[in-house]
Amino acid sequence: MSxxxxxxxxxGAYIARQRLxxxxxxxxxxxxxxxxxxxxxxAGCGKIQQxxxxxxxxxxxxxxxxxxxxxxxxxxxxxxxxxxxHREIDQITAALVERKRFVYLCTNxxxxxxxxxxxxxxxxxxxxxHLDGLRERHDQSVCRRGVFDKAVAAVREAQRxxxxxxxxxxxxxxDSARTVREVLDFLNDELQVDTMQIAPxxxxxxxxxxxxxxxxERTRALFREAFAEGRRQRWRLNHSPLYLDFLxxxxxxxxxxxxxxxxxxxxxxxxxxxxxxxxxxSYRELLETTDWDQYGRGRNPRCANCMAHCGYEPTAVTASxxxxxxxxxxxxxx
Numbered sequence: 467m468s469x470x471x472x473x474x475x476x477x478g479a480y481i482a483r484q485r486l487x488x489x490x491x492x493x494x495x496x497x498x499x500x501x502x503x504x505x506x507x508x509a510g511c512g513k514i515q516q517x518x519x520x521x522x523x524x525x526x527x528x529x530x531x532x533x534x535x536x537x538x539x540x541x542x543x544x545x546x547x548x549x550x551x552h553r554e555i556d557q558i559t560a561a562l563v564e565r566k567r568f569v570y571l572c573t574n575x576x577x578x579x580x581x582x583x584x585x586x587x588x589x590x591x592x593x594x595x596h597l598d599g600l601r602e603r604h605d606q607s608v609c610r611r612g613v614f615d616k617a618v619a620a621v622r623e624a625q626r627x628x629x630x631x632x633x634x635x636x637x638x639x640x641d642s643a644r645t646v647r648e649v650l651d652f653l654n655d656e657l658q659v660d661t662m663q664i665a666p667x668x669x670x671x672x673x674x675x676x677x678x679x680x681x682x683e684r685t686r687a688l689f690r691e692a693f694a695e696g697r698r699q700r701w702r703l704n705h706s707p708l709y710l711d712f713l714x715x716x717x718x719x720x721x722x723x724x725x726x727x728x729x730x731x732x733x734x735x736x737x738x739x740x741x742x743x744x745x746x747x748s749y750r751e752l753l754e755t756t757d758w759d760q761y762g763r764g765r766n767p768r769c770a771n772c773m774a775h776c777g778y779e780p781t782a783v784t785a786s787x788x789x790x791x792x793x794x795x796x797x798x799x800x
Contacts, residue, residue, distance in 0.1 A: 477494065492538075494780050495726045497729070500544065500730075503547050524552055534565065534567055541570070542570070543572060544572060569590060575620040576613065596636075600649055603645060633659050635653070659702075661702050668774045706782045722780045733745035740774060
């Protein structure tokens with residue numbers, strides 16, 4: 467089973483409560499970035515291009531707790547930068563787990579084996595390892611040789627110690643249906659991670675490499691071919707079936723960027739993890755002062771080629787819960 471039953475039930479109950487209260491906009495996942503500093507310089511990343519003064523900033527443990535409490539999302543994805551560079555990342559993680567948030571700690575895994583002793587296995591905690599392909603492709607993506615092997619070793623050691631381990635793979639223009647299948651087969655069958663998250667490459671304005679991001683039509687064609695022959699059903703993908711339909715072009719959705727808000731050293735990022743049109747001092751301010759109607763494909767040219775999960779997975783999850791057929795489908799898929 468990919469998504470734990472405990473997590474599925476908690477999220478389902480959370481969505482039901484929002485509906486009963488007639489809340490229109492609510493978060494499903496908090497994207498928490500306690501720092502922007504990283505120990506890699508990936509060509510497709512826009513976070514590490516921040517000025518040195520911002521790269522030196524850190525969120526405190528209490529700031530992270532306050533953001534999670536204010537936001538109220540049942541899931542917290544801790545990203546960055548590289549979270550394991552943060553000296554208090556174990557305390558941040560423990561505090562969120564203590565509050566029964568489902569925490570995914572995203573990491574390039576370079577420091578992971580060295581830091582494992584600072585963390586404890588929990589049904590509320592999972593490592594999320596970035597693996598953007600097999601050895602050659604991944605090392606090319608992160609612009610450093612040897613990172614793939616280090617990440618795989620860290621995954622195996624974490625599994626040995628009883629941790630839940632997931633992966634996050636971004637696909638770019640260089641990828642084909644064959645390379646998508648190869649890496650997912652490896653993660654699913656050989657490395658045997660608990661779940662896998664996938665994403666089409668999305669364009670950061672600050673990223674050094676602006677030539678290899680996927681457009682909408684290329685994304686649909688790539689995943690339609692990669693998912694053919696029933697392969698999609700056998701991979702333990704950490705997505706709703708409707709979002710995977712969306713990637714294939716079988717359905718279309720509007721963006722609900724407020725569903726996965728991003729909180730960082732600069733505040734609540736407006737409108738989403740990928741675009742930075744200013745920052746709000748609170749989640750409420752983010753909701754109430756952002757003109758959400760100006761974002762999304764067909765509304766904003768910067769959103770024209772975006773199919774990222776931070777905007778469209780919340781839409782797909784919400785749509786699933788509004789249909790008995792889709793709810794049953796989602797339950798059977800995981």
